[in-house]
Amino acid sequence: xxxxLHICCAPxxxxxxxxLRDEGIDPAGFWYNPNIHGVKEYRRRKNTLIDYAxxxxxxxxxxxxxxxxxxxxxxxxxxEARCAYCYACRLEETARFAAQNGYDAFxxxxxxxxxxxxxxxxxxxxxxxxxxxxEFLYRDFQPYFKEGQDKAKELGLYRQQYCGxxxxxxxRYLEDKKGKVSFQKFNNxxx
Numbered sequence: 001x002x003x004x005l006h007i008c009c010a011p012x013x014x015x016x017x018x019x020l021r022d023e024g025i026d027p028a029g030f031w032y033n034p035n036i037h038g039v040k041e042y043r044r045r046k047n048t049l050i051d052y053a054x055x056x057x058x059x060x061x062x063x064x065x066x067x068x069x070x071x072x073x074x075x076x077x078x079x080e081a082r083c084a085y086c087y088a089c090r091l092e093e094t095a096r097f098a099a100q101n102g103y104d105a106f107x108x109x110x111x112x113x114x115x116x117x118x119x120x121x122x123x124x125x126x127x128x129x130x131x132x133x134x135e136f137l138y139r140d141f142q143p144y145f146k147e148g149q150d151k152a153k154e155l156g157l158y159r160q161q162y163c164g165x166x167x168x169x170x171x172r173y174l175e176d177k178k179g180k181v182s183f184q185k186f187n188n189x190x191x
Contacts, residue, residue, distance in 0.1 A: 003027040003137060004061075004101075006094040006108040008164070009045050010052040010157045015148030016109045016141050017058060025137075028103070029053055029060040032093045034067025035086045037166040042066050048158040063093060071165060079167055083117050086165060087124045095128035095136070105135035112141035112148060115163065 003020065005027035007013045013029065020027050031049060036042040046062070053060035074089070075082040091108060098106040108125065110116050122138055129136035141148075152159055162172040 001025055001105060001137075002103045004030050004094060004098040004103040004106040006030050006032065006090055006106065006110070007049060007060075008033060008090075008109050008113075009160060010049040011149055011152035011159045012109040012112050013049070013052070013148075014151045014155075014157075015144035016107075016112055016139075017056065018148075018151075019139070019141065019144060020107075027058070027107070029058050030063070030094055030097060030106075031060065032063040032065070032090055032097075033164060034065040034089065035071050036066075036164040037068055037071075037169060039066055041160065041164075044158055045160060045164075052155070052157060061097070063097070068166065075167075082165060082167055084120060084124070087117075087121050088128075091121075091124050091128045092131070095125075095132040095134055099132040099134040103134060105137040107137040107139060109141070111139055112145050114142055114145055118142065 003025050005013070005016065005020070007029045017027060017029075029049070031046055033042070033045070036045060046064070050060065050062075052058075071086070074085045087110065091106075094106045094108065106125075106129075108121065110121050111118065118140070125136035125138065149159070162168045
């Protein structure tokens, strides 16, 4: 099977690639993440993946698009539903590329994160598979999340602190439902 694997970041790819290879599937990596904010963060994640792919002999294809303005145009004004667009734009481009370039199937490393909306990703992947006539290879990689993150840490890979979009970065600093101290409150305390 020729699989095109959408990769959101190097750390999330570690266990996904390892387990796919254990199944006898040697995926080609695909970088397409126009949701990532800011430009330096986008480049750091992409460059980390390029270096990691080289180190494990992974074929890596890059669609280089920093798309902050386009992303915001698509999620405005319903920012709370942004993940649906984020998954759709990335998985649609992956499915389109897979279909046009002779791949049998596509998948995504987004399926490893316990912080993502797993069922929405699965449904979106299947919708794009139907649209482009290429199989969506579904795998629940979540049980391997810690294993992958531990290996990424061991390898010294850059591990980001938020999902990627400007709103997930904002959420990182605001008080969440678990009562963590927000960045603003933290700054007020140290003044």
